[in-house]
Amino acid sequence: MTFQSPKGTFDWLPPRSERALRVREAMAEPARRAGYGYIETPTFEDTALFARGVGESTDIVSKEMYTFQDKGGRSITLRPEGTAPVVRAVLQHGLHNGRLPVKLWYSGNNFRYERAQRGRYRHFSQVGIEALGAEDPVLDAEVISLGVQGYAALGLGGITLLLNTLGCKECRPAYRAALQGFLRGLDLDEATRQRIEINPLRVLDDSRPEVQARLTGVPLVTDHLCQACKAYHEDVRSLLTASGVAYTDDPRLVRGLDYYTRTTFEFVHGGLGSQSAVGGGGRYDGLSEMIGGPPLPSVGWAIGVDRTVLAMEAEGLFGEDPATGTPVQVYGVPLGEEARRRMFLLLAEIRAAGFVADMAFGGKGLKGAMKGADRSGASVALILGERDLAAQAVQMKDLTTAEQTEVPLAQVVEALKGKIQ
Numbered sequence: 001m002t003f004q005s006p007k008g009t010f011d012w013l014p015p016r017s018e019r020a021l022r023v024r025e026a027m028a029e030p031a032r033r034a035g036y037g038y039i040e041t042p043t044f045e046d047t048a049l050f051a052r053g054v055g056e057s058t059d060i061v062s063k064e065m066y067t068f069q070d071k072g073g074r075s076i077t078l079r080p081e082g083t084a085p086v087v088r089a090v091l092q093h094g095l096h097n098g099r100l101p102v103k104l105w106y107s108g109n110n111f112r113y114e115r116a117q118r119g120r121y122r123h124f125s126q127v128g129i130e131a132l133g134a135e136d137p138v139l140d141a142e143v144i145s146l147g148v149q150g151y152a153a154l155g156l157g158g159i160t161l162l163l164n165t166l167g168c169k170e171c172r173p174a175y176r177a178a179l180q181g182f183l184r185g186l187d188l189d190e191a192t193r194q195r196i197e198i199n200p201l202r203v204l205d206d207s208r209p210e211v212q213a214r215l216t217g218v219p220l221v222t223d224h225l226c227q228a229c230k231a232y233h234e235d236v237r238s239l240l241t242a243s244g245v246a247y248t249d250d251p252r253l254v255r256g257l258d259y260y261t262r263t264t265f266e267f268v269h270g271g272l273g274s275q276s277a278v279g280g281g282g283r284y285d286g287l288s289e290m291i292g293g294p295p296l297p298s299v300g301w302a303i304g305v306d307r308t309v310l311a312m313e314a315e316g317l318f319g320e321d322p323a324t325g326t327p328v329q330v331y332g333v334p335l336g337e338e339a340r341r342r343m344f345l346l347l348a349e350i351r352a353a354g355f356v357a358d359m360a361f362g363g364k365g366l367k368g369a370m371k372g373a374d375r376s377g378a379s380v381a382l383i384l385g386e387r388d389l390a391a392q393a394v395q396m397k398d399l400t401t402a403e404q405t406e407v408p409l410a411q412v413v414e415a416l417k418g419k420i421q
């Protein structure tokens with residue numbers, strides 16, 4: 001019996017795996033230029049961090065966490081998201097006692113026990129940025145535009161930025177009450193009725209058409225904002241407009257995590273079917289206090305690497321040829337034991353000169369090794385037999401023209417420079 005990767009997971013294999021690397025690099029680059037430093041937190045944390053940070057009433061905490069007891073009897077959870085761990089690390093190391101905002105970016109795996117389908121996995125990867133310790137609409141606008149810049153650098157044209165605000169602890173309770181009042185009057189199933197009491201905002205997010213049809217006239221958060229939240233949101237909007245960032249106001253946008261306050265947003269792509277969110281984020285002014293820290297108003301986002309690659313593929317951004325990695329340019333064909341040892345050293349020299357080089361391993365004969373050269377995609381093969389060794393030379397074969405010349409070993413790098421740009 002052979003093994004398969006667990007349900008809801010998949011392997012990134014070359015050359016497609018290069019696409020994931022490209023997404024990570026492109027999304028991180030604008031953040032680095034804006035002063036965000038790289039942070040890496042553990043893949044697992046105390047379960048209570050997520051229960052309190054992400055929120056007991058969310059699907060993530062109530063249904064989707066990979067939680068287990070370790071051998072020391074601790075309750076451990078594989079991280080379902082990166083924000084709570086980053087805030088935990090900032091508080092633990094006192095980073096918030098220095099210059100604010102603390103700006104961090106990360107890239108890593110996350111785990112959610114979701115109903116697996118295309119674009120929705122149980123193991124997936126995110127790149128994220130977090131700016132902690134400042135309440136300033138300019139910071140919200142910075143965070144959002146850094147995401148926009150990352151997607152633009154990838155060439156993605158079909159992304160829409162949905163923007164909303166969720167108010168603050170001053171105005172949210174009144175909105176929640178108004179929303180509950182409206183929802184309780186609707187004819188809804190039992191599970192949804194329970195949801196109204198626990199997390200009424202999530203009802204707005206229900207994708208079932210029969211639920212959406214009943215929501216006509218539902219109170220919108222934007223009509224219940226306090227003066228401060230209204231002004232803050234207007235600032236964020238006008239800063240985005242001034243910097244040329246297009247957005248769509250979506251007063252029904254709700255996020256699946258409980259820590260959000262004020263600005264919330266999502267990046268959606270039309271080419272992905274039901275899993276359209278390629279990234280999302282917002283402000284989480286109360287999260288630090290929720291996990292035992294001081295007030296630390298903060299804002300950030302995370303983008304899904306897997307979905308972003310799917311979105312790029314939907315736009316045909318990688319062309320026909322999936323190879324986006326570093327194709328082999330030079331292929332060594334050593335004939336015999338001694339030639340193999342010499343080829344090993346020659347390749348090191350060739351690679352140090354900047355070429356991508358590979359060779360035939362395992363003592364293959366000329367025919368098998370030349371087949372390897374063809375498969376590698378290299379344009380030049382270096383054939384080294386016993387006679388060549390004695391002459392301190394190699395046969396350089398141009399694999400496109402089949403032309404072959406003898407080159408002294410000491411001049412191979414020079415000769416390659418003339419042949420390969």
Ligand code: HAM
Nearest residue numbers: 081083120121124277278279280281282300301302304
């Ligand atoms: P999130 O919306 O849960 O937010 O996830 C962000 C992105 O991760 C999603 O837009 C999606 O692209 C990707 N994603 C989420 N779940 C899956 C899945 N099961 N399979 C594939 N991709 C997935 C957060 O995680 C927040 N921590 C974002 C944030 C940072 N807010 C403030 N700072």
